[in-house]
Amino acid sequence: xxxxxxxxxxxxxxxxxxxxxxxxxxxxxxxxxxxxxxxxxxxxxxxxxxxxxxxxxxxxxxxxxxxxxxxxxxxxxxxxxxxxxxxxxxxxxxxxxxxxxxxxxxxxxxxxxxxxxxxxxxxxxxxx
Amino acid sequence: xxxxxxxxxxxxxxxxxxxxxxxxxxxxxxxxxxxxxxxxxxxxxxxxxxxxxxxxxxxxxxxxxxxxxxxxxxxxxxxxxxxxxxxxxxxxxxxxxxxxxxxxxxxxxxxxxxxxxxxxxxxxxxxxxxxxxxxxxxxxxxxxxxxxxxxxxxxxxxxxxxxxxxxxxxxxxxxxxxxxxxxxxxxxxxxxxxxxxxxxxxxxxxxxxxxxxxxxxxxxxxxxxxxxxxxxxxxxxxxxxxxxxxxxxxxxxxxxxxxxxxxxxxxxxxxxxxxxxxxxxxxxxxxxxxxxxxxxxxxxxxxxxxxxxxxxxxxxxxx
Numbered sequence: 380x381x382x383x384x385x386x387x388x389x390x391x392x393x394x395x396x397x398x399x400x401x402x403x404x405x406x407x408x409x410x411x412x413x414x415x416x417x418x419x420x421x422x423x424x425x426x427x428x429x430x431x432x433x434x435x436x437x438x439x440x441x442x443x444x445x446x447x448x449x450x451x452x453x454x455x456x457x458x459x460x461x462x463x464x465x466x467x468x469x470x471x472x473x474x475x476x477x478x479x480x481x482x483x484x485x486x487x488x489x490x491x492x493x494x495x496x497x498x499x500x501x502x503x504x505x506x507x
Numbered sequence: 508x509x510x511x512x513x514x515x516x517x518x519x520x521x522x523x524x525x526x527x528x529x530x531x532x533x534x535x536x537x538x539x540x541x542x543x544x545x546x547x548x549x550x551x552x553x554x555x556x557x558x559x560x561x562x563x564x565x566x567x568x569x570x571x572x573x574x575x576x577x578x579x580x581x582x583x584x585x586x587x588x589x590x591x592x593x594x595x596x597x598x599x600x601x602x603x604x605x606x607x608x609x610x611x612x613x614x615x616x617x618x619x620x621x622x623x624x625x626x627x628x629x630x631x632x633x634x635x636x637x638x639x640x641x642x643x644x645x646x647x648x649x650x651x652x653x654x655x656x657x658x659x660x661x662x663x664x665x666x667x668x669x670x671x672x673x674x675x676x677x678x679x680x681x682x683x684x685x686x687x688x689x690x691x692x693x694x695x696x697x698x699x700x701x702x703x704x705x706x707x708x709x710x711x712x713x714x715x716x717x718x719x720x721x722x723x724x725x726x727x728x729x730x731x732x733x734x735x736x737x738x739x740x741x742x743x744x745x746x747x748x749x750x751x752x753x754x755x756x757x758x759x760x761x762x763x764x765x766x767x768x769x770x771x772x773x774x775x776x777x778x779x780x781x782x783x784x785x786x787x788x789x790x791x792x793x794x795x796x797x798x799x800x801x802x803x804x805x806x807x808x809x810x811x812x813x814x815x816x817x818x819x820x821x822x823x824x825x826x
Contacts, residue, residue, distance in 0.1 A: 394581075414541065415548040418569075432570030437541035438582035441694060462544075 393431050397439045399482060400430070402467060402475040405449065411464035413454075414440060440465060448474050512566055514559040516546045519572060520698060526576035531583075532824045533681075533693040538579045540695035545569055619805045624689060628812025629743075629805065631687035632735035638683070639732025642676065642725035649673065650722070663705055670712050677721045677823045680728075690816030693824055717823075724822040735811060742804030749797030753790045760790075 404420055405412065412420070417440070418433035443449045448471030455461045467475070513519035520539055527535045546569070550561050569575065619625045649669040656662035674696065681692035703711065712718050783789050 394585075415545050418545065429568075432574055432578070433545065433568050434542065434570035434575035435578035435582075437545070438538075438579045441537070442582055442585075 389430075393435075395478075397431055397435055398443060399475075399478050401436060401439060401443060402448065402471055402478065405465060405467040406472060406475055411452070411466045413462040413464050415462075417465070443471070447471075513562055513572070515562065516543065516550070516558070519546060519562060519565070522572035523575060526572045527579065530580060531691050533691045533820070534579060534583055536693040536697050536824065537695045538575065539698040540693075542569070542575065543698045616806075617802060619802060619809060622809065624812065625805045625809040627687040627689075629739055629808045631683070631812055631815070632739040632808050634683075635728065635732035636736035637732070638680070639728035639730075642680070643729035645676065646673065646722050646725045663709060666709060667705070667712075670718060673718075673721055673725060676725065680725075681819065681823055684816055684819045688812040688816035690813075690820055692820065720822045724819065731815070735808075735815075738811070739804065739808055742807065743801060746797045746799075746801030746804060749800060750794050751797075753794035753797065756793075757787070757790050760787075 400421070401417065404417060414437055418436055421429050421431075421433070421436070423429055440449065444451050444465065448468055449465045450468050451463050451465050453461045453463050513522050520543060523539060523542055524535060527538060546562075546565060549565055549569070550558060553561050553564075556564075570578070649672070653662065653666040653669050656665050678693065678696055682694070684690055685692040697717070699711070
Protein backbone atom coordinates (compact mmCIF):
# COMPACT_ATOMS: atom_id res chain seq x y z
CA UNK A 380 0.00 0.00 0.00
CA UNK A 381 2.73 2.41 1.05
CA UNK A 382 4.72 1.36 -1.96
CA UNK A 383 1.96 2.27 -4.42
CA UNK A 384 1.60 5.68 -2.77
CA UNK A 385 5.31 6.26 -3.18
CA UNK A 386 5.09 5.14 -6.82
CA UNK A 387 2.16 7.42 -7.54
CA UNK A 388 3.99 10.34 -5.95
CA UNK A 389 7.08 9.59 -8.00
CA UNK A 390 4.99 9.46 -11.16
CA UNK A 391 3.43 12.84 -10.43
CA UNK A 392 6.87 14.28 -9.78
CA UNK A 393 8.22 12.86 -13.02
CA UNK A 394 5.54 14.48 -15.20
CA UNK A 395 7.76 17.34 -16.33
CA UNK A 396 11.09 16.01 -15.21
CA UNK A 397 11.49 13.44 -17.98
CA UNK A 398 11.38 16.21 -20.58
CA UNK A 399 13.81 18.34 -18.57
CA UNK A 400 16.32 15.50 -18.19
CA UNK A 401 16.07 14.54 -21.86
CA UNK A 402 16.72 18.10 -22.99
CA UNK A 403 19.63 18.34 -20.56
CA UNK A 404 21.15 15.06 -21.77
CA UNK A 405 20.87 16.14 -25.41
CA UNK A 406 22.24 19.60 -24.62
CA UNK A 407 25.26 18.05 -22.92
CA UNK A 408 26.32 16.11 -26.00
CA UNK A 409 27.47 17.50 -29.31
CA UNK A 410 26.56 14.45 -31.33
CA UNK A 411 23.12 13.19 -32.32
CA UNK A 412 21.73 10.38 -30.21
CA UNK A 413 19.02 7.78 -30.85
CA UNK A 414 16.43 6.48 -28.40
CA UNK A 415 18.22 3.42 -27.11
CA UNK A 416 21.47 5.32 -26.80
CA UNK A 417 19.77 8.10 -24.80
CA UNK A 418 18.09 5.54 -22.56
CA UNK A 419 21.46 4.00 -21.75
CA UNK A 420 22.90 7.41 -20.80
CA UNK A 421 20.23 7.83 -18.18
CA UNK A 422 21.98 5.57 -15.71
CA UNK A 423 22.42 7.34 -12.38
CA UNK A 424 26.10 7.93 -11.46
CA UNK A 425 25.88 5.89 -8.22
CA UNK A 426 24.53 2.84 -10.02
CA UNK A 427 21.13 3.06 -8.33
CA UNK A 428 17.67 2.89 -9.80
CA UNK A 429 16.97 5.42 -12.58
CA UNK A 430 14.18 7.86 -11.83
CA UNK A 431 11.99 6.60 -14.65
CA UNK A 432 11.69 3.60 -16.93
CA UNK A 433 13.33 3.70 -20.33
CA UNK A 434 9.99 3.00 -21.98
CA UNK A 435 8.68 6.38 -20.88
CA UNK A 436 11.23 8.44 -22.82
CA UNK A 437 10.07 7.64 -26.36
CA UNK A 438 6.72 9.42 -26.30
CA UNK A 439 8.37 12.39 -24.57
CA UNK A 440 11.12 12.53 -27.21
CA UNK A 441 8.44 12.59 -29.86
CA UNK A 442 6.48 15.38 -28.24
CA UNK A 443 9.67 17.44 -27.70
CA UNK A 444 10.43 16.93 -31.36
CA UNK A 445 6.89 17.97 -32.34
CA UNK A 446 7.36 21.18 -30.34
CA UNK A 447 10.45 21.97 -32.39
CA UNK A 448 12.83 21.66 -29.44
CA UNK A 449 14.54 18.63 -30.92
CA UNK A 450 15.34 17.98 -34.54
CA UNK A 451 15.50 14.43 -35.78
CA UNK A 452 16.78 12.52 -38.76
CA UNK A 453 16.55 8.90 -39.78
CA UNK A 454 19.76 6.99 -40.37
CA UNK A 455 19.86 3.46 -41.78
CA UNK A 456 21.52 1.02 -39.42
CA UNK A 457 23.52 -2.09 -40.26
CA UNK A 458 22.15 -4.07 -37.35
CA UNK A 459 18.43 -3.60 -37.96
CA UNK A 460 15.74 -1.09 -38.87
CA UNK A 461 16.69 2.58 -39.38
CA UNK A 462 17.25 4.68 -36.26
CA UNK A 463 15.91 8.10 -35.47
CA UNK A 464 18.66 10.39 -34.22
CA UNK A 465 17.76 13.42 -32.12
CA UNK A 466 19.60 16.72 -31.65
CA UNK A 467 18.62 19.73 -29.56
CA UNK A 468 17.64 22.87 -31.50
CA UNK A 469 18.45 26.49 -30.50
CA UNK A 470 14.81 26.87 -29.38
CA UNK A 471 15.28 23.72 -27.32
CA UNK A 472 18.33 25.26 -25.63
CA UNK A 473 16.36 28.42 -24.84
CA UNK A 474 13.54 26.34 -23.35
CA UNK A 475 16.05 24.30 -21.38
CA UNK A 476 17.57 27.49 -19.90
CA UNK A 477 14.11 28.60 -18.76
CA UNK A 478 13.30 25.20 -17.35
CA UNK A 479 16.62 24.99 -15.50
CA UNK A 480 15.87 28.31 -13.82
CA UNK A 481 12.41 27.04 -12.88
CA UNK A 482 13.91 23.80 -11.62
CA UNK A 483 16.54 25.59 -9.49
CA UNK A 484 13.82 27.77 -8.01
CA UNK A 485 11.60 24.75 -7.30
CA UNK A 486 14.43 22.76 -5.78
CA UNK A 487 15.48 25.59 -3.44
CA UNK A 488 11.92 26.27 -2.43
CA UNK A 489 11.16 22.61 -1.71
CA UNK A 490 14.50 22.09 0.02
CA UNK A 491 13.86 25.03 2.29
CA UNK A 492 10.70 23.50 3.72
CA UNK A 493 11.60 19.83 3.58
CA UNK A 494 14.85 20.40 5.44
CA UNK A 495 12.77 21.40 8.44
CA UNK A 496 10.86 18.13 8.23
CA UNK A 497 14.01 16.01 8.10
CA UNK A 498 15.59 17.92 11.06
CA UNK A 499 12.88 18.00 13.69
CA UNK A 500 15.28 19.49 16.28
CA UNK A 501 15.25 23.01 14.86
CA UNK A 502 11.61 24.12 14.94
CA UNK A 503 12.29 27.67 13.72
CA UNK A 504 13.07 26.57 10.15
CA UNK A 505 16.53 26.31 8.70
CA UNK A 506 17.83 29.84 8.37
CA UNK A 507 21.57 29.44 8.95
CA UNK B 508 -0.31 -6.59 -12.23
CA UNK B 509 0.34 -8.78 -15.25
CA UNK B 510 -0.23 -12.50 -15.07
CA UNK B 511 3.06 -13.76 -16.50
CA UNK B 512 6.30 -11.99 -17.33
CA UNK B 513 6.84 -11.96 -21.11
CA UNK B 514 9.63 -14.29 -22.21
CA UNK B 515 10.12 -13.09 -25.78
CA UNK B 516 9.87 -9.86 -27.75
CA UNK B 517 6.67 -11.03 -29.39
CA UNK B 518 5.10 -11.82 -26.03
CA UNK B 519 6.13 -8.43 -24.71
CA UNK B 520 4.65 -6.64 -27.73
CA UNK B 521 1.50 -8.71 -27.40
CA UNK B 522 1.17 -7.69 -23.75
CA UNK B 523 1.77 -4.05 -24.65
CA UNK B 524 -0.85 -4.23 -27.38
CA UNK B 525 -3.29 -5.69 -24.87
CA UNK B 526 -2.53 -2.94 -22.34
CA UNK B 527 -3.24 -0.30 -24.98
CA UNK B 528 -6.31 -2.10 -26.28
CA UNK B 529 -8.92 0.65 -26.07
CA UNK B 530 -6.72 3.48 -27.35
CA UNK B 531 -6.11 5.15 -30.68
CA UNK B 532 -4.65 2.57 -33.10
CA UNK B 533 -2.17 5.17 -34.35
CA UNK B 534 -0.77 5.54 -30.83
CA UNK B 535 -0.58 1.75 -30.45
CA UNK B 536 1.43 1.48 -33.66
CA UNK B 537 3.92 4.10 -32.43
CA UNK B 538 4.29 2.48 -29.01
CA UNK B 539 4.85 -0.98 -30.50
CA UNK B 540 7.46 0.40 -32.88
CA UNK B 541 9.40 2.14 -30.10
CA UNK B 542 9.28 -0.95 -27.89
CA UNK B 543 10.39 -3.30 -30.62
CA UNK B 544 13.31 -1.08 -31.58
CA UNK B 545 14.43 -0.80 -28.00
CA UNK B 546 14.05 -4.49 -27.17
CA UNK B 547 15.93 -5.57 -30.29
CA UNK B 548 18.75 -3.17 -29.47
CA UNK B 549 18.84 -4.53 -25.91
CA UNK B 550 19.05 -8.12 -27.14
CA UNK B 551 21.76 -7.19 -29.63
CA UNK B 552 23.69 -5.53 -26.80
CA UNK B 553 23.57 -8.72 -24.68
CA UNK B 554 24.49 -11.49 -27.08
CA UNK B 555 25.47 -13.96 -24.38
CA UNK B 556 22.16 -13.86 -22.52
CA UNK B 557 19.07 -15.85 -23.47
CA UNK B 558 16.12 -13.85 -24.81
CA UNK B 559 14.03 -14.63 -21.73
CA UNK B 560 16.79 -13.40 -19.38
CA UNK B 561 17.16 -10.17 -21.34
CA UNK B 562 13.41 -9.70 -21.18
CA UNK B 563 13.37 -10.16 -17.44
CA UNK B 564 15.89 -7.30 -17.21
CA UNK B 565 13.92 -5.25 -19.70
CA UNK B 566 10.78 -5.33 -17.61
CA UNK B 567 12.89 -3.68 -14.89
CA UNK B 568 14.68 -1.12 -17.05
CA UNK B 569 12.27 -0.41 -19.93
CA UNK B 570 9.20 -0.96 -17.78
CA UNK B 571 6.46 -3.58 -17.66
CA UNK B 572 3.92 -3.41 -20.51
CA UNK B 573 1.27 -1.73 -18.31
CA UNK B 574 3.73 0.90 -17.08
CA UNK B 575 4.85 1.71 -20.62
CA UNK B 576 1.25 1.82 -21.80
CA UNK B 577 0.40 4.25 -19.00
CA UNK B 578 3.34 6.50 -19.93
CA UNK B 579 2.22 6.69 -23.56
CA UNK B 580 -1.37 7.45 -22.63
CA UNK B 581 -0.28 10.18 -20.25
CA UNK B 582 2.11 11.89 -22.65
CA UNK B 583 -0.43 11.65 -25.45
CA UNK B 584 -3.25 13.16 -23.41
CA UNK B 585 -0.98 15.98 -22.22
CA UNK B 586 0.15 16.77 -25.76
CA UNK B 587 -3.43 16.57 -27.06
CA UNK B 588 -4.65 18.87 -24.30
CA UNK B 589 -1.91 21.40 -25.05
CA UNK B 590 -2.79 21.39 -28.74
CA UNK B 591 -6.55 21.54 -28.17
CA UNK B 592 -6.36 24.40 -25.64
CA UNK B 593 -6.28 27.44 -27.93
CA UNK B 594 -9.19 26.15 -30.00
CA UNK B 595 -11.49 25.28 -27.10
CA UNK B 596 -10.70 28.45 -25.15
CA UNK B 597 -11.48 30.50 -28.25
CA UNK B 598 -14.76 28.66 -28.65
CA UNK B 599 -15.78 29.22 -25.06
CA UNK B 600 -14.88 32.90 -25.40
CA UNK B 601 -17.06 33.15 -28.49
CA UNK B 602 -19.85 31.42 -26.65
CA UNK B 603 -19.50 33.79 -23.72
CA UNK B 604 -19.51 36.86 -25.95
CA UNK B 605 -22.62 35.88 -27.87
CA UNK B 606 -25.55 34.81 -25.79
CA UNK B 607 -28.52 34.26 -28.08
CA UNK B 608 -28.80 31.26 -30.35
CA UNK B 609 -29.64 33.16 -33.55
CA UNK B 610 -26.37 35.07 -33.30
CA UNK B 611 -24.69 31.75 -32.45
CA UNK B 612 -25.76 30.28 -35.77
CA UNK B 613 -24.30 33.20 -37.74
CA UNK B 614 -21.23 33.07 -35.61
CA UNK B 615 -20.86 29.41 -36.42
CA UNK B 616 -21.56 29.92 -40.10
CA UNK B 617 -18.96 32.65 -40.57
CA UNK B 618 -16.69 31.33 -37.83
CA UNK B 619 -15.28 28.97 -40.44
CA UNK B 620 -13.14 31.88 -41.70
CA UNK B 621 -11.31 31.88 -38.37
CA UNK B 622 -10.73 28.12 -38.29
CA UNK B 623 -7.26 27.01 -39.35
CA UNK B 624 -8.64 23.53 -40.12
CA UNK B 625 -10.77 24.97 -42.95
CA UNK B 626 -7.69 26.32 -44.70
CA UNK B 627 -5.52 23.26 -44.10
CA UNK B 628 -8.37 21.04 -45.35
CA UNK B 629 -8.69 23.28 -48.39
CA UNK B 630 -5.00 22.86 -49.03
CA UNK B 631 -5.35 19.10 -48.64
CA UNK B 632 -8.25 19.04 -51.12
CA UNK B 633 -6.23 20.97 -53.70
CA UNK B 634 -3.14 18.85 -53.16
CA UNK B 635 -5.15 15.61 -53.29
CA UNK B 636 -5.41 15.83 -57.07
CA UNK B 637 -1.64 15.61 -57.43
CA UNK B 638 -0.97 13.11 -54.65
CA UNK B 639 -3.91 11.07 -55.97
CA UNK B 640 -2.49 10.90 -59.48
CA UNK B 641 0.88 9.93 -58.06
CA UNK B 642 -0.43 7.23 -55.69
CA UNK B 643 -2.66 5.77 -58.38
CA UNK B 644 0.11 5.56 -60.97
CA UNK B 645 2.40 4.06 -58.34
CA UNK B 646 -0.09 1.33 -57.46
CA UNK B 647 -1.09 0.68 -61.07
CA UNK B 648 2.50 0.39 -62.27
CA UNK B 649 3.66 -1.55 -59.19
CA UNK B 650 0.82 -4.06 -59.28
CA UNK B 651 1.00 -4.73 -62.99
CA UNK B 652 4.77 -5.07 -62.91
CA UNK B 653 4.48 -7.40 -59.88
CA UNK B 654 2.06 -9.62 -61.77
CA UNK B 655 4.04 -9.40 -64.98
CA UNK B 656 7.34 -10.20 -63.32
CA UNK B 657 5.88 -12.96 -61.12
CA UNK B 658 7.17 -15.65 -63.49
CA UNK B 659 10.72 -14.30 -63.35
CA UNK B 660 13.21 -14.66 -60.56
CA UNK B 661 13.11 -10.94 -59.79
CA UNK B 662 9.32 -11.06 -59.42
CA UNK B 663 9.33 -11.88 -55.71
CA UNK B 664 11.84 -9.27 -54.54
CA UNK B 665 10.12 -6.73 -56.74
CA UNK B 666 6.78 -7.45 -55.09
CA UNK B 667 8.36 -7.10 -51.63
CA UNK B 668 9.93 -3.81 -52.64
CA UNK B 669 6.64 -2.58 -54.07
CA UNK B 670 4.63 -3.38 -50.93
CA UNK B 671 7.34 -1.87 -48.74
CA UNK B 672 7.27 1.33 -50.78
CA UNK B 673 3.45 1.38 -50.69
CA UNK B 674 3.59 1.20 -46.87
CA UNK B 675 6.14 3.97 -46.70
CA UNK B 676 3.92 6.06 -48.94
CA UNK B 677 0.99 5.33 -46.62
CA UNK B 678 3.03 6.51 -43.62
CA UNK B 679 3.94 9.76 -45.40
CA UNK B 680 0.33 10.25 -46.48
CA UNK B 681 -0.64 9.68 -42.84
CA UNK B 682 1.65 12.49 -41.73
CA UNK B 683 0.09 14.76 -44.36
CA UNK B 684 -3.44 13.79 -43.30
CA UNK B 685 -2.64 14.47 -39.65
CA UNK B 686 -1.07 17.85 -40.39
CA UNK B 687 -3.99 18.95 -42.56
CA UNK B 688 -7.05 17.39 -40.95
CA UNK B 689 -5.94 16.88 -37.36
CA UNK B 690 -6.69 13.13 -37.36
CA UNK B 691 -4.09 11.36 -35.23
CA UNK B 692 -2.07 9.11 -37.57
CA UNK B 693 0.94 6.89 -36.82
CA UNK B 694 4.38 8.43 -36.71
CA UNK B 695 6.19 5.12 -36.90
CA UNK B 696 5.74 2.11 -39.19
CA UNK B 697 3.72 -0.89 -38.06
CA UNK B 698 5.55 -3.73 -36.32
CA UNK B 699 5.52 -7.01 -38.17
CA UNK B 700 6.97 -10.43 -37.49
CA UNK B 701 10.61 -10.75 -38.51
CA UNK B 702 13.01 -13.62 -39.11
CA UNK B 703 10.87 -14.98 -41.92
CA UNK B 704 12.01 -16.34 -45.24
CA UNK B 705 11.25 -14.46 -48.44
CA UNK B 706 8.30 -16.66 -49.29
CA UNK B 707 6.91 -16.51 -45.76
CA UNK B 708 7.12 -12.74 -45.83
CA UNK B 709 5.27 -12.60 -49.11
CA UNK B 710 2.64 -14.98 -47.74
CA UNK B 711 2.30 -12.74 -44.69
CA UNK B 712 1.86 -9.68 -46.88
CA UNK B 713 -0.77 -11.37 -49.01
CA UNK B 714 -2.68 -12.51 -45.93
CA UNK B 715 -2.61 -9.16 -44.19
CA UNK B 716 -5.77 -7.16 -44.83
CA UNK B 717 -3.94 -3.91 -44.31
CA UNK B 718 -1.77 -4.54 -47.36
CA UNK B 719 -4.86 -4.54 -49.53
CA UNK B 720 -6.61 -1.64 -47.84
CA UNK B 721 -3.40 0.40 -48.22
CA UNK B 722 -3.25 -0.35 -51.94
CA UNK B 723 -6.98 0.32 -52.27
CA UNK B 724 -6.59 3.64 -50.47
CA UNK B 725 -3.76 4.70 -52.74
CA UNK B 726 -5.72 3.73 -55.85
CA UNK B 727 -8.90 5.42 -54.57
CA UNK B 728 -7.00 8.64 -53.99
CA UNK B 729 -7.23 9.35 -57.73
CA UNK B 730 -11.05 9.64 -57.95
CA UNK B 731 -11.24 11.12 -54.45
CA UNK B 732 -8.50 13.63 -55.23
CA UNK B 733 -10.26 14.67 -58.43
CA UNK B 734 -13.55 15.08 -56.57
CA UNK B 735 -11.97 17.10 -53.71
CA UNK B 736 -10.09 19.29 -56.13
CA UNK B 737 -13.17 19.95 -58.28
CA UNK B 738 -15.38 20.72 -55.29
CA UNK B 739 -12.83 23.14 -53.84
CA UNK B 740 -12.02 24.88 -57.12
CA UNK B 741 -15.59 25.10 -58.43
CA UNK B 742 -16.98 26.29 -55.09
CA UNK B 743 -14.33 28.94 -54.50
CA UNK B 744 -14.21 30.25 -58.06
CA UNK B 745 -18.02 30.41 -58.27
CA UNK B 746 -18.17 32.30 -54.98
CA UNK B 747 -15.32 34.64 -55.84
CA UNK B 748 -16.66 35.08 -59.40
CA UNK B 749 -20.10 36.19 -58.18
CA UNK B 750 -18.60 38.67 -55.71
CA UNK B 751 -16.18 40.15 -58.23
CA UNK B 752 -18.80 40.27 -61.00
CA UNK B 753 -21.21 42.15 -58.76
CA UNK B 754 -18.52 44.67 -57.89
CA UNK B 755 -17.59 45.15 -61.55
CA UNK B 756 -21.23 45.54 -62.63
CA UNK B 757 -21.74 48.10 -59.90
CA UNK B 758 -18.65 50.03 -61.01
CA UNK B 759 -19.77 49.90 -64.64
CA UNK B 760 -23.26 51.07 -63.70
CA UNK B 761 -21.69 53.96 -61.76
CA UNK B 762 -19.96 55.06 -64.96
CA UNK B 763 -16.46 53.81 -64.37
CA UNK B 764 -14.80 52.65 -67.55
CA UNK B 765 -12.86 49.59 -66.63
CA UNK B 766 -9.59 48.74 -68.37
CA UNK B 767 -10.06 46.37 -71.30
CA UNK B 768 -13.77 47.24 -71.64
CA UNK B 769 -16.44 45.90 -69.31
CA UNK B 770 -15.56 42.31 -70.11
CA UNK B 771 -17.45 40.73 -67.26
CA UNK B 772 -21.18 40.37 -67.66
CA UNK B 773 -23.54 38.25 -65.68
CA UNK B 774 -26.03 38.11 -68.53
CA UNK B 775 -26.10 39.17 -72.15
CA UNK B 776 -28.01 42.32 -72.95
CA UNK B 777 -30.85 40.44 -74.58
CA UNK B 778 -31.48 38.14 -71.63
CA UNK B 779 -34.48 38.75 -69.42
CA UNK B 780 -32.20 38.89 -66.36
CA UNK B 781 -30.29 41.84 -67.69
CA UNK B 782 -32.48 44.57 -66.23
CA UNK B 783 -32.95 42.82 -62.98
CA UNK B 784 -29.27 42.14 -62.57
CA UNK B 785 -28.22 45.73 -63.06
CA UNK B 786 -30.54 46.83 -60.31
CA UNK B 787 -28.62 47.66 -57.10
CA UNK B 788 -30.62 45.16 -55.07
CA UNK B 789 -29.94 42.49 -57.65
CA UNK B 790 -26.22 43.19 -57.45
CA UNK B 791 -26.35 43.11 -53.68
CA UNK B 792 -28.11 39.74 -53.80
CA UNK B 793 -25.50 38.40 -56.22
CA UNK B 794 -22.64 39.53 -53.99
CA UNK B 795 -24.40 38.01 -50.99
CA UNK B 796 -24.83 34.77 -52.94
CA UNK B 797 -21.11 34.79 -53.69
CA UNK B 798 -20.27 35.19 -50.00
CA UNK B 799 -22.63 32.38 -49.06
CA UNK B 800 -21.23 30.05 -51.74
CA UNK B 801 -17.65 30.76 -50.57
CA UNK B 802 -18.53 30.18 -46.94
CA UNK B 803 -20.46 27.00 -47.66
CA UNK B 804 -17.51 25.75 -49.73
CA UNK B 805 -15.18 26.27 -46.78
CA UNK B 806 -17.61 24.35 -44.56
CA UNK B 807 -17.85 21.54 -47.09
CA UNK B 808 -14.07 21.40 -47.49
CA UNK B 809 -13.55 21.28 -43.72
CA UNK B 810 -16.11 18.48 -43.41
CA UNK B 811 -14.42 16.63 -46.29
CA UNK B 812 -11.11 16.94 -44.46
CA UNK B 813 -12.62 15.46 -41.32
CA UNK B 814 -14.31 12.63 -43.24
CA UNK B 815 -11.18 11.90 -45.19
CA UNK B 816 -9.14 11.77 -41.97
CA UNK B 817 -11.49 9.13 -40.59
CA UNK B 818 -11.36 7.25 -43.88
CA UNK B 819 -7.56 7.30 -43.98
CA UNK B 820 -7.41 6.05 -40.40
CA UNK B 821 -9.79 3.21 -41.27
CA UNK B 822 -7.83 2.17 -44.37
CA UNK B 823 -4.23 2.77 -43.28
CA UNK B 824 -4.18 2.17 -39.54
CA UNK B 825 -7.11 0.42 -37.92
CA UNK B 826 -7.05 -2.98 -39.61
